[in-house]
Amino acid sequence: MAADIASAGVAALDDRVVPFTVPDLDIRGRVVRLGSSIDTILGRHNYPEPVARVLGEAAALTVLLGTALKFEGRFQLQTKSDGPISMMVVDFNAPDTYRAVAHIDQAKFDDAMASGALSTGELLGEGHLAMTVDQGSQASRYQGVVALTRQGLEEAAHQYFRQSEQIPSRIRLSVGSIVTGEGRQWRAGGLLVQFMPHSIDRLRAADLHPGDAPQGHEIMANTDPDGISDDAWAEARSLVETVEDHELLDPLLESERLLYRLFHERGARVFEPVLVQEACRCSRERVLGMLRGFSSEDRKAMVADDGTLGVTCEFCSRRYVFEASEVEDGLAAE
Structure with missing residues:
Protein backbone atom coordinates (compact mmCIF):
# COMPACT_ATOMS: atom_id res chain seq x y z
CA MET A 1 0.00 0.00 0.00
CA ALA A 2 1.33 3.45 -0.86
CA ALA A 3 -0.34 6.82 -0.45
CA ASP A 4 0.54 10.48 -0.09
CA ILE A 5 -0.61 11.71 3.31
CA ALA A 6 -0.11 14.60 5.65
CA SER A 7 2.09 13.62 8.60
CA ALA A 8 0.38 15.91 11.12
CA GLY A 9 -1.59 13.97 13.68
CA VAL A 10 -0.56 10.57 12.38
CA ALA A 11 1.84 9.79 15.22
CA ALA A 12 -0.96 10.07 17.77
CA LEU A 13 -2.74 7.12 16.15
CA ASP A 14 0.35 4.92 15.85
CA ASP A 15 2.28 2.58 18.09
CA ARG A 16 -0.64 1.75 20.31
CA VAL A 17 -2.89 -1.18 21.10
CA VAL A 18 -6.61 -0.69 21.71
CA PRO A 19 -8.31 -3.44 23.77
CA PHE A 20 -12.04 -3.94 23.25
CA THR A 21 -14.99 -6.20 23.96
CA VAL A 22 -18.28 -6.83 22.19
CA PRO A 23 -20.56 -8.18 24.94
CA ASP A 24 -23.39 -9.09 22.54
CA LEU A 25 -21.06 -11.52 20.75
CA ASP A 26 -19.10 -12.65 23.82
CA ILE A 27 -15.82 -11.61 22.23
CA ARG A 28 -12.81 -9.64 23.36
CA GLY A 29 -9.86 -8.46 21.34
CA ARG A 30 -7.19 -5.91 20.52
CA VAL A 31 -6.21 -3.76 17.56
CA VAL A 32 -2.58 -2.75 17.02
CA ARG A 33 -1.11 -0.05 14.78
CA LEU A 34 2.68 0.14 14.50
CA GLY A 35 4.21 3.19 12.85
CA SER A 36 7.56 4.78 13.66
CA SER A 37 8.59 1.90 15.93
CA ILE A 38 8.37 -0.78 13.22
CA ASP A 39 9.80 1.61 10.62
CA THR A 40 12.84 2.08 12.88
CA ILE A 41 13.33 -1.67 13.31
CA LEU A 42 12.95 -2.56 9.63
CA GLY A 43 14.92 0.45 8.41
CA ARG A 44 17.79 -0.19 10.81
CA HIS A 45 18.60 -3.53 9.19
CA ASN A 46 17.67 -2.58 5.63
CA TYR A 47 15.94 -5.92 5.08
CA PRO A 48 14.76 -6.85 1.58
CA GLU A 49 11.10 -5.88 1.21
CA PRO A 50 9.68 -9.45 1.40
CA VAL A 51 11.64 -10.15 4.60
CA ALA A 52 10.62 -6.82 6.13
CA ARG A 53 6.99 -7.66 5.45
CA VAL A 54 7.19 -11.02 7.26
CA LEU A 55 9.09 -9.59 10.24
CA GLY A 56 6.52 -6.79 10.43
CA GLU A 57 3.74 -9.39 10.62
CA ALA A 58 5.60 -11.20 13.40
CA ALA A 59 6.06 -7.93 15.30
CA ALA A 60 2.37 -7.02 15.04
CA LEU A 61 1.37 -10.51 16.22
CA THR A 62 3.81 -10.38 19.14
CA VAL A 63 2.61 -6.97 20.30
CA LEU A 64 -1.03 -8.10 20.07
CA LEU A 65 -0.31 -11.07 22.32
CA GLY A 66 2.30 -9.46 24.57
CA THR A 67 0.10 -6.56 25.61
CA ALA A 68 -2.30 -9.09 27.14
CA LEU A 69 0.22 -9.88 29.90
CA LYS A 70 -1.03 -8.79 33.31
CA PHE A 71 2.41 -8.87 34.94
CA GLU A 72 5.93 -7.57 34.47
CA GLY A 73 7.37 -10.20 32.19
CA ARG A 74 8.42 -11.11 28.70
CA PHE A 75 6.64 -12.60 25.71
CA GLN A 76 8.75 -13.94 22.87
CA LEU A 77 7.87 -15.19 19.40
CA GLN A 78 10.57 -17.19 17.64
CA THR A 79 10.65 -19.11 14.38
CA LYS A 80 13.29 -21.56 13.22
CA SER A 81 12.81 -23.10 9.81
CA ASP A 82 14.41 -24.25 6.57
CA GLY A 83 13.15 -21.37 4.44
CA PRO A 84 14.87 -18.20 3.20
CA ILE A 85 14.04 -16.61 6.57
CA SER A 86 15.86 -19.14 8.73
CA MET A 87 14.98 -17.49 12.03
CA MET A 88 12.98 -14.61 13.48
CA VAL A 89 12.87 -13.39 17.07
CA VAL A 90 10.47 -10.78 18.42
CA ASP A 91 10.73 -9.88 22.12
CA PHE A 92 7.99 -8.02 23.96
CA ASN A 93 8.78 -6.75 27.43
CA ALA A 94 5.66 -5.93 29.39
CA PRO A 95 4.14 -3.51 29.54
CA ASP A 96 5.18 -1.63 26.42
CA THR A 97 8.50 -2.28 24.62
CA TYR A 98 9.52 -4.64 21.84
CA ARG A 99 12.40 -5.47 19.52
CA ALA A 100 12.75 -7.76 16.49
CA VAL A 101 15.34 -9.36 14.22
CA ALA A 102 15.38 -11.76 11.26
CA HIS A 103 18.13 -14.03 9.91
CA ILE A 104 18.27 -14.64 6.17
CA ASP A 105 19.69 -17.62 4.25
CA GLN A 106 20.94 -15.53 1.34
CA ALA A 107 21.24 -18.36 -1.19
CA LYS A 108 17.69 -19.55 -0.50
CA PHE A 109 16.39 -16.00 -0.56
CA ASP A 110 17.99 -15.36 -3.96
CA ASP A 111 16.31 -18.53 -5.28
CA ALA A 112 12.95 -17.39 -3.85
CA MET A 113 13.31 -13.98 -5.51
CA ALA A 114 14.09 -15.62 -8.84
CA SER A 115 11.11 -17.97 -8.64
CA GLY A 116 8.67 -15.47 -7.11
CA ALA A 117 8.06 -17.72 -4.07
CA LEU A 118 7.68 -14.78 -1.69
CA SER A 119 4.58 -15.48 0.40
CA THR A 120 5.04 -15.62 4.17
CA GLY A 121 4.66 -19.41 4.14
CA GLU A 122 7.19 -19.85 1.34
CA LEU A 123 9.72 -17.55 3.01
CA LEU A 124 9.43 -19.39 6.33
CA GLY A 125 9.31 -22.89 4.89
CA GLU A 126 9.08 -25.79 7.33
CA GLY A 127 10.15 -25.76 10.96
CA HIS A 128 8.51 -24.48 14.11
CA LEU A 129 7.14 -21.36 15.74
CA ALA A 130 7.50 -21.03 19.51
CA MET A 131 5.68 -18.57 21.74
CA THR A 132 7.15 -18.18 25.22
CA VAL A 133 5.76 -16.42 28.28
CA ASP A 134 8.41 -15.73 30.92
CA GLN A 135 7.60 -14.17 34.29
CA GLY A 136 11.22 -14.15 35.36
CA SER A 137 11.74 -17.62 36.82
CA GLN A 138 12.07 -21.09 35.32
CA ALA A 139 8.98 -22.27 37.21
CA SER A 140 6.81 -19.55 35.69
CA ARG A 141 7.98 -20.08 32.11
CA TYR A 142 5.50 -21.42 29.56
CA GLN A 143 6.10 -22.26 25.91
CA GLY A 144 3.74 -23.32 23.14
CA VAL A 145 5.13 -24.70 19.87
CA VAL A 146 3.43 -24.88 16.47
CA ALA A 147 4.75 -26.69 13.41
CA LEU A 148 5.45 -24.47 10.41
CA THR A 149 4.39 -26.23 7.22
CA ARG A 150 4.57 -23.35 4.74
CA GLN A 151 1.49 -21.67 6.20
CA GLY A 152 1.31 -17.96 7.02
CA LEU A 153 1.65 -16.45 10.49
CA GLU A 154 -2.10 -15.89 10.78
CA GLU A 155 -2.83 -19.59 10.37
CA ALA A 156 0.10 -20.55 12.62
CA ALA A 157 -1.38 -18.29 15.33
CA HIS A 158 -4.78 -19.92 14.88
CA GLN A 159 -3.16 -23.33 15.37
CA TYR A 160 -1.42 -22.08 18.50
CA PHE A 161 -4.69 -20.96 20.07
CA ARG A 162 -6.47 -24.18 19.10
CA GLN A 163 -3.87 -26.48 20.61
CA SER A 164 -2.30 -24.44 23.43
CA GLU A 165 -4.93 -22.02 24.67
CA GLN A 166 -8.05 -23.79 23.34
CA ILE A 167 -9.67 -20.42 22.77
CA PRO A 168 -11.45 -19.84 19.44
CA SER A 169 -9.50 -16.93 17.94
CA ARG A 170 -9.14 -15.02 14.70
CA ILE A 171 -6.18 -12.86 13.75
CA ARG A 172 -5.64 -10.50 10.82
CA LEU A 173 -2.18 -9.11 10.08
CA SER A 174 -1.03 -6.59 7.52
CA VAL A 175 2.25 -4.88 6.66
CA GLY A 176 2.95 -2.22 4.06
CA SER A 177 4.46 1.17 3.48
CA ILE A 178 3.24 4.69 2.93
CA VAL A 179 4.83 7.71 1.33
CA THR A 180 5.03 10.93 3.33
CA GLY A 181 6.91 14.16 2.95
CA GLU A 182 9.74 12.47 4.85
CA GLY A 183 9.91 9.51 2.47
CA ARG A 184 8.76 5.91 2.54
CA GLN A 185 7.78 4.52 5.93
CA TRP A 186 6.89 1.00 7.03
CA ARG A 187 3.67 0.27 8.91
CA ALA A 188 2.11 -2.83 10.45
CA GLY A 189 -1.32 -3.56 11.85
CA GLY A 190 -3.23 -6.40 13.39
CA LEU A 191 -6.58 -7.42 14.82
CA LEU A 192 -7.18 -10.20 17.37
CA VAL A 193 -10.66 -11.43 18.28
CA GLN A 194 -11.35 -14.23 20.81
CA PHE A 195 -14.58 -15.99 21.73
CA MET A 196 -15.03 -15.94 25.51
CA PRO A 197 -18.62 -16.94 26.39
CA HIS A 198 -19.71 -17.14 30.01
CA SER A 199 -21.02 -20.67 29.50
CA ILE A 200 -18.28 -23.24 28.90
CA ASP A 201 -20.80 -25.39 27.04
CA ARG A 202 -20.68 -22.93 24.15
CA LEU A 203 -16.99 -23.69 23.66
CA ARG A 204 -17.51 -27.39 23.15
CA ALA A 205 -16.69 -28.76 19.74
CA ALA A 206 -19.39 -30.36 17.66
CA ASP A 207 -19.96 -34.10 18.01
CA LEU A 208 -18.03 -36.48 15.78
CA HIS A 209 -19.62 -37.49 12.51
CA PRO A 210 -22.19 -40.20 13.35
CA GLY A 211 -21.18 -42.42 10.45
CA ASP A 212 -23.46 -43.75 7.73
CA ALA A 213 -26.87 -42.12 7.78
CA PRO A 214 -30.13 -43.65 6.55
CA GLN A 215 -30.80 -43.14 2.87
CA GLY A 216 -32.23 -39.71 2.19
CA HIS A 217 -31.06 -38.24 5.50
CA GLU A 218 -28.74 -35.26 5.17
CA ILE A 219 -26.14 -34.55 7.85
CA MET A 220 -25.23 -30.88 8.18
CA ALA A 221 -21.46 -30.51 8.39
CA ASN A 222 -19.89 -28.07 10.85
CA THR A 223 -17.63 -25.89 8.72
CA ASP A 224 -16.20 -23.81 11.58
CA PRO A 225 -12.41 -24.40 11.63
CA ASP A 226 -12.51 -24.32 15.43
CA GLY A 227 -15.29 -26.89 15.53
CA ILE A 228 -17.54 -24.49 17.47
CA SER A 229 -21.23 -24.33 16.58
CA ASP A 230 -22.28 -20.94 17.93
CA ASP A 231 -24.06 -18.17 16.05
CA ALA A 232 -22.26 -15.39 17.93
CA TRP A 233 -18.83 -16.77 17.12
CA ALA A 234 -19.81 -17.40 13.50
CA GLU A 235 -20.89 -13.76 13.18
CA ALA A 236 -17.74 -12.42 14.85
CA ARG A 237 -15.50 -14.58 12.69
CA SER A 238 -17.29 -13.47 9.53
CA LEU A 239 -16.90 -9.82 10.46
CA VAL A 240 -13.17 -10.20 11.09
CA GLU A 241 -12.75 -11.81 7.68
CA THR A 242 -14.12 -8.65 6.04
CA VAL A 243 -11.24 -6.52 7.33
CA GLU A 244 -9.02 -5.40 4.47
CA ASP A 245 -5.28 -4.80 4.61
CA HIS A 246 -5.55 -1.06 3.99
CA GLU A 247 -7.89 -0.68 6.99
CA LEU A 248 -5.17 -2.02 9.28
CA LEU A 249 -2.53 0.23 7.72
CA ASP A 250 -4.32 3.51 6.99
CA PRO A 251 -2.57 6.07 9.26
CA LEU A 252 -5.65 8.29 9.28
CA LEU A 253 -8.11 5.58 10.32
CA GLU A 254 -8.35 5.33 14.09
CA SER A 255 -8.54 1.87 15.60
CA GLU A 256 -11.71 2.96 17.37
CA ARG A 257 -13.24 3.93 14.03
CA LEU A 258 -12.36 0.55 12.54
CA LEU A 259 -14.04 -1.20 15.45
CA TYR A 260 -17.14 0.94 14.93
CA ARG A 261 -17.23 -0.10 11.27
CA LEU A 262 -17.10 -3.76 12.27
CA PHE A 263 -19.30 -3.91 15.33
CA HIS A 264 -21.55 -0.82 15.38
CA GLU A 265 -24.67 -2.97 15.20
CA ARG A 266 -23.53 -4.91 18.26
CA GLY A 267 -21.78 -2.20 20.25
CA ALA A 268 -18.04 -2.46 20.90
CA ARG A 269 -16.58 -1.15 24.16
CA VAL A 270 -13.02 0.14 23.94
CA PHE A 271 -10.57 0.54 26.80
CA GLU A 272 -7.55 2.71 27.49
CA PRO A 273 -4.94 2.24 24.73
CA VAL A 274 -1.53 0.77 25.52
CA LEU A 275 1.27 2.83 23.97
CA VAL A 276 4.20 0.74 22.74
CA GLN A 277 7.70 1.62 21.60
CA GLU A 278 10.75 0.04 20.06
CA ALA A 279 13.49 -0.51 22.64
CA CYS A 280 16.35 -2.98 23.03
CA ARG A 281 17.20 -4.85 26.22
CA CYS A 282 20.94 -4.79 25.58
CA SER A 283 23.33 -2.85 27.82
Whole structure:
Protein backbone atom coordinates (compact mmCIF):
# COMPACT_ATOMS: atom_id res chain seq x y z
CA MET A 1 0.00 0.00 0.00
CA ALA A 2 1.33 3.45 -0.86
CA ALA A 3 -0.34 6.82 -0.45
CA ASP A 4 0.54 10.48 -0.09
CA ILE A 5 -0.61 11.71 3.31
CA ALA A 6 -0.11 14.60 5.65
CA SER A 7 2.09 13.62 8.60
CA ALA A 8 0.38 15.91 11.12
CA GLY A 9 -1.59 13.97 13.68
CA VAL A 10 -0.56 10.57 12.38
CA ALA A 11 1.84 9.79 15.22
CA ALA A 12 -0.96 10.07 17.77
CA LEU A 13 -2.74 7.12 16.15
CA ASP A 14 0.35 4.92 15.85
CA ASP A 15 2.28 2.58 18.09
CA ARG A 16 -0.64 1.75 20.31
CA VAL A 17 -2.89 -1.18 21.10
CA VAL A 18 -6.61 -0.69 21.71
CA PRO A 19 -8.31 -3.44 23.77
CA PHE A 20 -12.04 -3.94 23.25
CA THR A 21 -14.99 -6.20 23.96
CA VAL A 22 -18.28 -6.83 22.19
CA PRO A 23 -20.56 -8.18 24.94
CA ASP A 24 -23.39 -9.09 22.54
CA LEU A 25 -21.06 -11.52 20.75
CA ASP A 26 -19.10 -12.65 23.82
CA ILE A 27 -15.82 -11.61 22.23
CA ARG A 28 -12.81 -9.64 23.36
CA GLY A 29 -9.86 -8.46 21.34
CA ARG A 30 -7.19 -5.91 20.52
CA VAL A 31 -6.21 -3.76 17.56
CA VAL A 32 -2.58 -2.75 17.02
CA ARG A 33 -1.11 -0.05 14.78
CA LEU A 34 2.68 0.14 14.50
CA GLY A 35 4.21 3.19 12.85
CA SER A 36 7.56 4.78 13.66
CA SER A 37 8.59 1.90 15.93
CA ILE A 38 8.37 -0.78 13.22
CA ASP A 39 9.80 1.61 10.62
CA THR A 40 12.84 2.08 12.88
CA ILE A 41 13.33 -1.67 13.31
CA LEU A 42 12.95 -2.56 9.63
CA GLY A 43 14.92 0.45 8.41
CA ARG A 44 17.79 -0.19 10.81
CA HIS A 45 18.60 -3.53 9.19
CA ASN A 46 17.67 -2.58 5.63
CA TYR A 47 15.94 -5.92 5.08
CA PRO A 48 14.76 -6.85 1.58
CA GLU A 49 11.10 -5.88 1.21
CA PRO A 50 9.68 -9.45 1.40
CA VAL A 51 11.64 -10.15 4.60
CA ALA A 52 10.62 -6.82 6.13
CA ARG A 53 6.99 -7.66 5.45
CA VAL A 54 7.19 -11.02 7.26
CA LEU A 55 9.09 -9.59 10.24
CA GLY A 56 6.52 -6.79 10.43
CA GLU A 57 3.74 -9.39 10.62
CA ALA A 58 5.60 -11.20 13.40
CA ALA A 59 6.06 -7.93 15.30
CA ALA A 60 2.37 -7.02 15.04
CA LEU A 61 1.37 -10.51 16.22
CA THR A 62 3.81 -10.38 19.14
CA VAL A 63 2.61 -6.97 20.30
CA LEU A 64 -1.03 -8.10 20.07
CA LEU A 65 -0.31 -11.07 22.32
CA GLY A 66 2.30 -9.46 24.57
CA THR A 67 0.10 -6.56 25.61
CA ALA A 68 -2.30 -9.09 27.14
CA LEU A 69 0.22 -9.88 29.90
CA LYS A 70 -1.03 -8.79 33.31
CA PHE A 71 2.41 -8.87 34.94
CA GLU A 72 5.93 -7.57 34.47
CA GLY A 73 7.37 -10.20 32.19
CA ARG A 74 8.42 -11.11 28.70
CA PHE A 75 6.64 -12.60 25.71
CA GLN A 76 8.75 -13.94 22.87
CA LEU A 77 7.87 -15.19 19.40
CA GLN A 78 10.57 -17.19 17.64
CA THR A 79 10.65 -19.11 14.38
CA LYS A 80 13.29 -21.56 13.22
CA SER A 81 12.81 -23.10 9.81
CA ASP A 82 14.41 -24.25 6.57
CA GLY A 83 13.15 -21.37 4.44
CA PRO A 84 14.87 -18.20 3.20
CA ILE A 85 14.04 -16.61 6.57
CA SER A 86 15.86 -19.14 8.73
CA MET A 87 14.98 -17.49 12.03
CA MET A 88 12.98 -14.61 13.48
CA VAL A 89 12.87 -13.39 17.07
CA VAL A 90 10.47 -10.78 18.42
CA ASP A 91 10.73 -9.88 22.12
CA PHE A 92 7.99 -8.02 23.96
CA ASN A 93 8.78 -6.75 27.43
CA ALA A 94 5.66 -5.93 29.39
CA PRO A 95 4.14 -3.51 29.54
CA ASP A 96 5.18 -1.63 26.42
CA THR A 97 8.50 -2.28 24.62
CA TYR A 98 9.52 -4.64 21.84
CA ARG A 99 12.40 -5.47 19.52
CA ALA A 100 12.75 -7.76 16.49
CA VAL A 101 15.34 -9.36 14.22
CA ALA A 102 15.38 -11.76 11.26
CA HIS A 103 18.13 -14.03 9.91
CA ILE A 104 18.27 -14.64 6.17
CA ASP A 105 19.69 -17.62 4.25
CA GLN A 106 20.94 -15.53 1.34
CA ALA A 107 21.24 -18.36 -1.19
CA LYS A 108 17.69 -19.55 -0.50
CA PHE A 109 16.39 -16.00 -0.56
CA ASP A 110 17.99 -15.36 -3.96
CA ASP A 111 16.31 -18.53 -5.28
CA ALA A 112 12.95 -17.39 -3.85
CA MET A 113 13.31 -13.98 -5.51
CA ALA A 114 14.09 -15.62 -8.84
CA SER A 115 11.11 -17.97 -8.64
CA GLY A 116 8.67 -15.47 -7.11
CA ALA A 117 8.06 -17.72 -4.07
CA LEU A 118 7.68 -14.78 -1.69
CA SER A 119 4.58 -15.48 0.40
CA THR A 120 5.04 -15.62 4.17
CA GLY A 121 4.66 -19.41 4.14
CA GLU A 122 7.19 -19.85 1.34
CA LEU A 123 9.72 -17.55 3.01
CA LEU A 124 9.43 -19.39 6.33
CA GLY A 125 9.31 -22.89 4.89
CA GLU A 126 9.08 -25.79 7.33
CA GLY A 127 10.15 -25.76 10.96
CA HIS A 128 8.51 -24.48 14.11
CA LEU A 129 7.14 -21.36 15.74
CA ALA A 130 7.50 -21.03 19.51
CA MET A 131 5.68 -18.57 21.74
CA THR A 132 7.15 -18.18 25.22
CA VAL A 133 5.76 -16.42 28.28
CA ASP A 134 8.41 -15.73 30.92
CA GLN A 135 7.60 -14.17 34.29
CA GLY A 136 11.22 -14.15 35.36
CA SER A 137 11.74 -17.62 36.82
CA GLN A 138 12.07 -21.09 35.32
CA ALA A 139 8.98 -22.27 37.21
CA SER A 140 6.81 -19.55 35.69
CA ARG A 141 7.98 -20.08 32.11
CA TYR A 142 5.50 -21.42 29.56
CA GLN A 143 6.10 -22.26 25.91
CA GLY A 144 3.74 -23.32 23.14
CA VAL A 145 5.13 -24.70 19.87
CA VAL A 146 3.43 -24.88 16.47
CA ALA A 147 4.75 -26.69 13.41
CA LEU A 148 5.45 -24.47 10.41
CA THR A 149 4.39 -26.23 7.22
CA ARG A 150 4.57 -23.35 4.74
CA GLN A 151 1.49 -21.67 6.20
CA GLY A 152 1.31 -17.96 7.02
CA LEU A 153 1.65 -16.45 10.49
CA GLU A 154 -2.10 -15.89 10.78
CA GLU A 155 -2.83 -19.59 10.37
CA ALA A 156 0.10 -20.55 12.62
CA ALA A 157 -1.38 -18.29 15.33
CA HIS A 158 -4.78 -19.92 14.88
CA GLN A 159 -3.16 -23.33 15.37
CA TYR A 160 -1.42 -22.08 18.50
CA PHE A 161 -4.69 -20.96 20.07
CA ARG A 162 -6.47 -24.18 19.10
CA GLN A 163 -3.87 -26.48 20.61
CA SER A 164 -2.30 -24.44 23.43
CA GLU A 165 -4.93 -22.02 24.67
CA GLN A 166 -8.05 -23.79 23.34
CA ILE A 167 -9.67 -20.42 22.77
CA PRO A 168 -11.45 -19.84 19.44
CA SER A 169 -9.50 -16.93 17.94
CA ARG A 170 -9.14 -15.02 14.70
CA ILE A 171 -6.18 -12.86 13.75
CA ARG A 172 -5.64 -10.50 10.82
CA LEU A 173 -2.18 -9.11 10.08
CA SER A 174 -1.03 -6.59 7.52
CA VAL A 175 2.25 -4.88 6.66
CA GLY A 176 2.95 -2.22 4.06
CA SER A 177 4.46 1.17 3.48
CA ILE A 178 3.24 4.69 2.93
CA VAL A 179 4.83 7.71 1.33
CA THR A 180 5.03 10.93 3.33
CA GLY A 181 6.91 14.16 2.95
CA GLU A 182 9.74 12.47 4.85
CA GLY A 183 9.91 9.51 2.47
CA ARG A 184 8.76 5.91 2.54
CA GLN A 185 7.78 4.52 5.93
CA TRP A 186 6.89 1.00 7.03
CA ARG A 187 3.67 0.27 8.91
CA ALA A 188 2.11 -2.83 10.45
CA GLY A 189 -1.32 -3.56 11.85
CA GLY A 190 -3.23 -6.40 13.39
CA LEU A 191 -6.58 -7.42 14.82
CA LEU A 192 -7.18 -10.20 17.37
CA VAL A 193 -10.66 -11.43 18.28
CA GLN A 194 -11.35 -14.23 20.81
CA PHE A 195 -14.58 -15.99 21.73
CA MET A 196 -15.03 -15.94 25.51
CA PRO A 197 -18.62 -16.94 26.39
CA HIS A 198 -19.71 -17.14 30.01
CA SER A 199 -21.02 -20.67 29.50
CA ILE A 200 -18.28 -23.24 28.90
CA ASP A 201 -20.80 -25.39 27.04
CA ARG A 202 -20.68 -22.93 24.15
CA LEU A 203 -16.99 -23.69 23.66
CA ARG A 204 -17.51 -27.39 23.15
CA ALA A 205 -16.69 -28.76 19.74
CA ALA A 206 -19.39 -30.36 17.66
CA ASP A 207 -19.96 -34.10 18.01
CA LEU A 208 -18.03 -36.48 15.78
CA HIS A 209 -19.62 -37.49 12.51
CA PRO A 210 -22.19 -40.20 13.35
CA GLY A 211 -21.18 -42.42 10.45
CA ASP A 212 -23.46 -43.75 7.73
CA ALA A 213 -26.87 -42.12 7.78
CA PRO A 214 -30.13 -43.65 6.55
CA GLN A 215 -30.80 -43.14 2.87
CA GLY A 216 -32.23 -39.71 2.19
CA HIS A 217 -31.06 -38.24 5.50
CA GLU A 218 -28.74 -35.26 5.17
CA ILE A 219 -26.14 -34.55 7.85
CA MET A 220 -25.23 -30.88 8.18
CA ALA A 221 -21.46 -30.51 8.39
CA ASN A 222 -19.89 -28.07 10.85
CA THR A 223 -17.63 -25.89 8.72
CA ASP A 224 -16.20 -23.81 11.58
CA PRO A 225 -12.41 -24.40 11.63
CA ASP A 226 -12.51 -24.32 15.43
CA GLY A 227 -15.29 -26.89 15.53
CA ILE A 228 -17.54 -24.49 17.47
CA SER A 229 -21.23 -24.33 16.58
CA ASP A 230 -22.28 -20.94 17.93
CA ASP A 231 -24.06 -18.17 16.05
CA ALA A 232 -22.26 -15.39 17.93
CA TRP A 233 -18.83 -16.77 17.12
CA ALA A 234 -19.81 -17.40 13.50
CA GLU A 235 -20.89 -13.76 13.18
CA ALA A 236 -17.74 -12.42 14.85
CA ARG A 237 -15.50 -14.58 12.69
CA SER A 238 -17.29 -13.47 9.53
CA LEU A 239 -16.90 -9.82 10.46
CA VAL A 240 -13.17 -10.20 11.09
CA GLU A 241 -12.75 -11.81 7.68
CA THR A 242 -14.12 -8.65 6.04
CA VAL A 243 -11.24 -6.52 7.33
CA GLU A 244 -9.02 -5.40 4.47
CA ASP A 245 -5.28 -4.80 4.61
CA HIS A 246 -5.55 -1.06 3.99
CA GLU A 247 -7.89 -0.68 6.99
CA LEU A 248 -5.17 -2.02 9.28
CA LEU A 249 -2.53 0.23 7.72
CA ASP A 250 -4.32 3.51 6.99
CA PRO A 251 -2.57 6.07 9.26
CA LEU A 252 -5.65 8.29 9.28
CA LEU A 253 -8.11 5.58 10.32
CA GLU A 254 -8.35 5.33 14.09
CA SER A 255 -8.54 1.87 15.60
CA GLU A 256 -11.71 2.96 17.37
CA ARG A 257 -13.24 3.93 14.03
CA LEU A 258 -12.36 0.55 12.54
CA LEU A 259 -14.04 -1.20 15.45
CA TYR A 260 -17.14 0.94 14.93
CA ARG A 261 -17.23 -0.10 11.27
CA LEU A 262 -17.10 -3.76 12.27
CA PHE A 263 -19.30 -3.91 15.33
CA HIS A 264 -21.55 -0.82 15.38
CA GLU A 265 -24.67 -2.97 15.20
CA ARG A 266 -23.53 -4.91 18.26
CA GLY A 267 -21.78 -2.20 20.25
CA ALA A 268 -18.04 -2.46 20.90
CA ARG A 269 -16.58 -1.15 24.16
CA VAL A 270 -13.02 0.14 23.94
CA PHE A 271 -10.57 0.54 26.80
CA GLU A 272 -7.55 2.71 27.49
CA PRO A 273 -4.94 2.24 24.73
CA VAL A 274 -1.53 0.77 25.52
CA LEU A 275 1.27 2.83 23.97
CA VAL A 276 4.20 0.74 22.74
CA GLN A 277 7.70 1.62 21.60
CA GLU A 278 10.75 0.04 20.06
CA ALA A 279 13.49 -0.51 22.64
CA CYS A 280 16.35 -2.98 23.03
CA ARG A 281 17.20 -4.85 26.22
CA CYS A 282 20.94 -4.79 25.58
CA SER A 283 23.33 -2.85 27.82
CA ARG A 284 27.05 -2.68 28.43
CA GLU A 285 26.60 -4.64 31.68
CA ARG A 286 24.56 -7.41 29.99
CA VAL A 287 27.09 -7.82 27.18
CA LEU A 288 29.98 -7.85 29.63
CA GLY A 289 28.25 -10.59 31.62
CA MET A 290 27.74 -12.58 28.43
CA LEU A 291 31.43 -12.34 27.52
CA ARG A 292 32.45 -13.51 30.96
CA GLY A 293 30.24 -16.55 30.46
CA PHE A 294 32.43 -17.83 27.63
CA SER A 295 35.37 -20.12 28.23
CA SER A 296 38.84 -18.62 28.54
CA GLU A 297 39.81 -20.10 25.15
CA ASP A 298 36.77 -18.60 23.43
CA ARG A 299 37.41 -15.17 24.93
CA LYS A 300 41.02 -15.24 23.75
CA ALA A 301 39.83 -16.05 20.23
CA MET A 302 37.57 -12.98 20.29
CA VAL A 303 40.36 -10.52 21.11
CA ALA A 304 41.27 -8.27 18.17
CA ASP A 305 44.78 -7.19 17.27
CA ASP A 306 44.34 -3.98 19.26
CA GLY A 307 43.54 -5.94 22.44
CA THR A 308 39.80 -5.26 22.47
CA LEU A 309 36.67 -7.42 22.29
CA GLY A 310 33.83 -6.04 20.15
CA VAL A 311 30.20 -7.17 20.19
CA THR A 312 27.36 -5.84 18.03
CA CYS A 313 23.79 -6.32 19.24
CA GLU A 314 21.89 -8.17 16.51
CA PHE A 315 18.65 -6.42 17.48
CA CYS A 316 19.62 -2.74 17.62
CA SER A 317 23.06 -2.85 15.92
CA ARG A 318 24.69 -1.03 18.83
CA ARG A 319 28.42 -1.74 19.08
CA TYR A 320 30.07 -2.49 22.44
CA VAL A 321 33.87 -2.49 22.75
CA PHE A 322 35.77 -3.75 25.82
CA GLU A 323 39.40 -3.92 26.73
CA ALA A 324 40.43 -7.53 27.22
CA SER A 325 41.72 -6.64 30.68
CA GLU A 326 38.27 -5.27 31.60
CA VAL A 327 36.67 -8.66 30.98
CA GLU A 328 39.38 -10.67 32.72
CA ASP A 329 39.71 -8.35 35.72
CA GLY A 330 36.04 -8.77 36.42
CA LEU A 331 36.42 -12.55 36.41
CA ALA A 332 39.33 -12.35 38.81
CA ALA A 333 37.26 -10.21 41.18
CA GLU A 334 34.48 -12.81 41.16
